[in-house]
Amino acid sequence: xxxxxxxxxxxxxxxxxxxxxxxxxxxxxxxxxxxxxxxxxxxxxxxxxxxxxxxxxxxxxxxxxxxxxxxxxxxxxxxxxxxxxxxxxxxxxxxxxxxxxxxxxxxxxxxxxxxxxxxx
Amino acid sequence: xxxxxxxxxxxxxxxxxxxxxxxxxxxxxxxxxxxxxxxxxxxxxxxxxxxxxxxxxxxxxxxxxxxxxxxxxxxxxxxxxxxxxxxxxxxxxxxxxxxxxxxxxxxxxxxxxxxxxxxxxxxxxxxxxxxxxxxxxxxxxxxxxxxxxxxxxxxxxxxxxxxxxxxxxxxxxxxxxxxxxxxxxxxxxxxxxxxxxxxxxxxxxxxxxxxxxxxxx
Amino acid sequence: xxxxxxxxxxxxxxxxxxxxxxxxxxxxxxxxxxxxxxxxxxxxxxxxxxxxxxxxxxxxxxxxxxxxxxxxxxxxxxxxxxxxxxxx
Numbered sequence: 001x002x003x004x005x006x007x008x009x010x011x012x013x014x015x016x017x018x019x020x021x022x023x024x025x026x027x028x029x030x031x032x033x034x035x036x037x038x039x040x041x042x043x044x045x046x047x048x049x050x051x052x053x054x055x056x057x058x059x060x061x062x063x064x065x066x067x068x069x070x071x072x073x074x075x076x077x078x079x080x081x082x083x084x085x086x087x088x089x090x091x092x093x094x095x096x097x098x099x100x101x102x103x104x105x106x107x108x109x110x111x112x113x114x115x116x117x118x119x120x
Numbered sequence: 121x122x123x124x125x126x127x128x129x130x131x132x133x134x135x136x137x138x139x140x141x142x143x144x145x146x147x148x149x150x151x152x153x154x155x156x157x158x159x160x161x162x163x164x165x166x167x168x169x170x171x172x173x174x175x176x177x178x179x180x181x182x183x184x185x186x187x188x189x190x191x192x193x194x195x196x197x198x199x200x201x202x203x204x205x206x207x208x209x210x211x212x213x214x215x216x217x218x219x220x221x222x223x224x225x226x227x228x229x230x231x232x233x234x235x236x237x238x239x240x241x242x243x244x245x246x247x248x249x250x251x252x253x254x255x256x257x258x259x260x261x262x263x264x265x266x267x268x269x270x271x272x273x274x275x276x277x278x279x280x281x282x283x284x285x286x287x288x289x290x291x292x293x294x295x296x297x298x299x300x301x302x303x304x305x306x307x308x309x310x311x312x313x314x315x316x317x318x319x320x321x322x323x324x325x326x327x328x329x330x331x332x333x334x335x336x337x
Numbered sequence: 338x339x340x341x342x343x344x345x346x347x348x349x350x351x352x353x354x355x356x357x358x359x360x361x362x363x364x365x366x367x368x369x370x371x372x373x374x375x376x377x378x379x380x381x382x383x384x385x386x387x388x389x390x391x392x393x394x395x396x397x398x399x400x401x402x403x404x405x406x407x408x409x410x411x412x413x414x415x416x417x418x419x420x421x422x423x424x425x
Binding site: 006009010013014016017018020021022023024025027028033036037039040043044047048051052054055058059061064067068070071072074075078079081082085086088089090092093095 | 338341342345346347349350352353354355356357359360365366368369371372373375376379380382383386387389390393395398399401402405406407408409412413415416417419420
Binding site: 019022025026029030031035037038039042044045046049063064076077079080084087088091100102103104105106109 | 161232255263265266277
């Protein structure tokens with residue numbers, strides 16, 4: 001039983017760290033800012049869930065579970081905020097490579113809005 | 121912001137300033153008890169101590185914090201279904217795992233050739249709470265995140281990874297509506313919940329009807 | 338056993354951190370850099386979790402909680418700064 005739990009912990013920790021590696025590789029290989037953003041949300045959601053579960057099992061302490069749940073929950077609340085802010089200002093300051101987009105339904109909206117602004 | 125809809129819609133969050141008097145809206149204790157409970161639990165979790173004395177002290181601190189740093193009131197829908205919340209969490213984790221594998225594949229093998237789209241999804245709901253929750257959930261699932269929100273029409277503009285043809289775009293749009301349906305089932309208001317259930321039963325009936333006619337043939 | 342796990346996971350984290358550093362150095366815009374630093378902070382938190390696993394204590398758990406809670410403020414500030422600069 002002990003050995004079985006320890007193997008689970010090992011698998012969880014290694015997979016969780018693998019998520020960070022994927023995030024790093026994604027940051028390096030994706031073509032533009034908005035695409036890289038998808039890589040950056042990875043270690044936060046899945047990686048930390050796995051690492052926290054592994055840590056809680058390894059330390060065998062129920063007192064740790066609320067703290068880890070809090071840390072994960074707080075991440076779920078804050079990670080989208082920064083992703084949205086960076087993505088929005090990246091889009092507005094034209095950091096998007098046009099050729100990496102298949103379609104852009106926001107562009108027409110922005111163009112219409114700026115045209116009506118010009119009229120005013 | 122200037123062109124707000126004429127009728128203030130139900131459960132829409134009021135802005136921080138009251139329009140008539142220009143004063144800050146203060147939330148009532150009835151609106152704020154979920155925040156207070158969250159703060160008390162957070163205090164207990166940080167100390168790793170859920171004894172009564174610690175929690176009471178935490179409650180005092182929570183009241184102090186809420187009084188000193190007021191936030192605009194968050195109007196909840198008044199309905200919560202814990203079973204659907206649980207289902208939402210489980211479905212969310214499955215989606216995160218699947219999407220993580222996909223992003224990993226793209227990062228390692230597609231590299232610079234990765235393409236994506238910015239798509240507009242108009243949600244059915246007009247509650248700010250649901251729009252925010254849907255935006256959060258889909259940003260947390262790797263492969264999609266919100267670039268811009270149009271609050272008046274509850275339209276989300278999102279960047280969707282690897283949506284490189286019309287079929288994939290349609291599929292991702294259906295997925296966002298699936299998220300919306302699940303969030304409404306979990307925390308939406310009663311009217312929205314009933315509407316979602318009605319549509320669901322209609323679809324199921326139609327599928328069942330088609331199946332029966334298929335058997336007759 | 339724990340040593341092998343820490344060695345493998347630590348190597349993965351280290352490669353991820355180096356990739357982030359390269360992106361910080363290369364990043365064409367300040368937004369790329371702040372995004373990479375955000376990921377870097379998370380990798381450091383993950384490394385602290387590994388250290389707690391190795392030495393069987395939970396002293397740095399509060400750092401992890403705080404890093405999770407306020408790590409987003411930096412990137413929000415920078416992105417506001419960037420969009421303000423363009424509007425001005």
